[in-house]
Amino acid sequence: MQIIQTDVVIIGGGGAGLRAAIAAAEADPECRIALLSKVYPMRSHTVAAEGGAAAVTLPEDSLEQHFQDTVAGSDWLADQDVVDYFVSHAYQELVQLERWGCPWSRKADGTVQVRRFGGMKTERTWFAADKTGFHILHTLFQTSLKYPNIQRFDEFFVLDLLVAEQQVAGVLAMQLSTGELFHIQAKSVVLATGGAGRVFHYNTNGGIVTGDGMALAYRHGVALRDMEFVQYHPTGLPGSGILITEACRGESGVLLNKDGYRYLQDYGLGPETPLGQPENKCMELGPRDKLSQAFWHEQQKGRTGDYQGHAVVYLDLRHLGCDKLNERLPFICDLAKSYVNVDPQHQLIPIRPAVHYTMGGIQTDVQCHTAIQGLYAAGECASVGLHGANRLGSNSLTELLVFGKVAGMEAARHARQSRAVPEAALKAQCQEQLQQLQARFGERQKDTVAGLRREMTMAMEQGCGIYRDAAGMQQCLDTLQALKQRYQQLKVGDRSKVFNYELLQHYELGFGLDVAEAMCASALARRESRGSHQRLDAGMNSRNDSDYLQHSLASYQADGSARISYQQVNITKSAPAARLYGAAQSKEA
Amino acid sequence: MKPVNTQPKRSDEPIWWALFSAGGVCFAVFLPGLMLLLGVLWPLGFLELSPLNYASLQQLAAFGYGIPALALVGACICLPLFHAAHRIHHGMHDLKLNTGLAGKLLCYGLAALLSATALALLWCVLKQPLV
Amino acid sequence: MTEQKVNSSSTPKPYHSELSAFWWLKHRYYLLYMLREATVLPLLFFLGCLMYGLYSLSQSEQHWLGFVAFMQQGWVIALNLLAFVASLFHAKTFFELFPRVMPLAPAALMIAGQWLATLGVATVLFLMLGAG
């Protein structure tokens, strides 16, 4: 086992991790930063974000409106102090990225262009064609190359956080190319490991999005917050779940059912807006939870089409014309041609909802602190309290930047003043992990990693989908617990040290099972419907502020199960009200 | 991993590349017509090519076509020579014949030598007394 | 950003395979590349002919007639025909590369312009030498 000493360890090389690394490097040039990632940073899933990043930009817009949209979008489960901080720091972060070279799309006068996005009152989404996440990630990665105090550990997989006396002291990681273990000692650790969409079967996420960081913190006693809120993106490709950005609708794309009818007008989002003239917060520009739920209802009514056995509705971009499609949505055209053999200029794109984003995550305060001293979290793996029960599109890319920076600066600050942790305790932890690692190897039995993973993802799909009920969730929870039992017996047959992906996936499955259980248990406990969490059970199919205007907290118990408790939501200026979209909100305003 | 050399030596390739490019243009623009005419059609007797006899060429030379003739030799012989030298030099590397500096000297040296010879021959033609 | 400094003395080595000198036979694209590079070989032959002509011109009419006879031999004509074809292949590749290296105008326009130049030069040569 190699021992490496550093000041700040950042786990995850995506948008949040890179932003944190740069922030720490700038805050303190003396600070040694180790950036660990299980893939090369530019492979991180930030790369797949398409639509854009939100910040108040136009003169007619205001921080107040961005705040209101975000809070209403969250179904009042966002912490309003956090939203306040977020909206007021969003613009400067996007400008910072611009000054680092991000190729934002421009207006003719050379200023930054903004586009419409779902649930947003005003155009405030910065974009770089339809590859915004890609450009943000590569800009951050390339910028990070400037800083000599950022040391990269590419393709290192973190097996455990090292914690003693409620203070983090480093991580234990495995170098994938050699199988060698590294004890990396640090004073601060930032978790920036992304979401957990891969615990569901149909999702827009890359194969790496397995919830590792959430499980790492969870197992050390940090609560996972609001895990029942899992966002279904309304427009994924059938089968693969490949993301078709909301920007399609921002650019005036419309959704049709199998009869060619713009069905969203039946679900509180109408009246129908004229083709090519989208209106903010109406019809196709409603929030993602409402749109995905509308799909479910259409399916129940038998009004969805069929694409190779998948129920679908259709995204119509034909009226945008060749030039606009090429300028604004070139990647989408490419994806549609490659993966469903459709030319959006002339044909409808079959789409259906797919799991996209975990609103919940590692509980942190507005400064990204977790319950463990020196341990921070940012980005999708964290629940800083921004998204509540439903995230608005284009808030998460900005979140990476705003809170990635906070986490990096806080981690660097903490590293300067933290005290040493007794080494003996850490050594023991490393030894224990080493033993656990050895115990994973053995003769393969009937169960395989891939088999158990499939059972988990199907169970989540069935039990924790767009609409949920007690029986389905209970069944899902039982399945997950049974799978965890079987997981204990599951052995890795491949004993090779170099790029042992069977071993890696074994770990990932273990992390995923814990996260899935936290999701399911949190969902079962929330006996109301709010945002992305919609229940069919009698008496629970509407919002219940008197009992559930609270964050759920899932805590890891000794037996591996989740204990659910609740935490007050921080409400400062926006009292809970009805979420209004379509004509209703216009009247209100 | 090897340490990165942050200030690598400036390559002299721009000189050869410029000559190569100029020669490439000549090869593509001037030579196809010339090759077809002088190399194929004329020897086959498809064309009269009345100016292409010894006496007329001599007269052309005598009546002050020195500068155009120089340009013609430059464009049709010298620059294409450097074009060829450049491709052969890189072609050796492509074939893993690592001839190093010697190969480079040979390629561009020969091109220079032959160019000089062509110009010298032109000089002789122009200086020749009219018969 | 610094690279990770990691001791890996005991670890198994990645497999390196050397590129063979005949890598260009492996794929049609590479073969075309090598053909493009090889267009200079018949070019050199033609340049030799030109220099021979120049030499004979500098000597005497006798020499000149010798050169004319040389040019009329079958194998010389064949090689020069090859050189002509090679020059066209070279021209095609060269004209297509030019707008990518210097994107001054739409590529198709630049390519057409260059072919026009080649055609123009050939026409002038015909008129000067052939028509008289």
Next chain:
Amino acid sequence: MEKTLSIVRYNPELDSQPHSQSYQVPVDNSTSVLDALLYIQEQLDPTLAFRWSCRMAICGSCSVMVNGIPKLGCKTFLRDYGDEVLLEPLAHFATEKDLVPDINVFLQHLQQVKPYLINPEQSEQPHKQSPQQLAKYRKFANCINCGLCYSACPQFGLNPEFLGPAALTLAQRYNLDSRDQGKAERMPELNGKNGVWGCTFVGFCSDVCPKHLDPAAAVNQGKVASATDFVISMFKP
């Protein structure tokens, strides 16, 4: 319907050199090379090693040689191939295991060209940049670092110190950016024999680029820049 995938495998702990192994894979009209690899790993042989993530041609992980041509596994469909398909690790890189190439040399080359905006001016406001100025470099900013161009480039195969298509394209991307002032810092790398002058315009890199960003053009535009820089340097003391 089924197809046979011949996969070149190499386990450094056991093998002295690579060998190929065949697998039968069920295939339909939408099966990509990546889908087939995942099928093998999940159903037939969990020891098979390859990289992948986004499966939508943007993360650049799943690069592999398909019948001798570098391709993104997720964007290459078996419907376009015959009954037998050969998969090999990316050419011109060392192979760590099976289909996993060692791309550290590529990352080092990227770093060498200083691929970030260099501009000492401090401001709280964004630069102005017209759509025309953006269009000048935007194409070259679309590189996903998949490394296919390195596998297509014989010059990189012959000389691993050649900076290669993607790194030189990235240098050109920043040199062409109206907001950048770092060209002078980047040129020394480009001016060397392993910089732009290592290229002989084979052009295959542009052919295999999954994002069609024409790295060969970028590199050769770099030659013009380097030649200009050469002339300027002659007039400087």
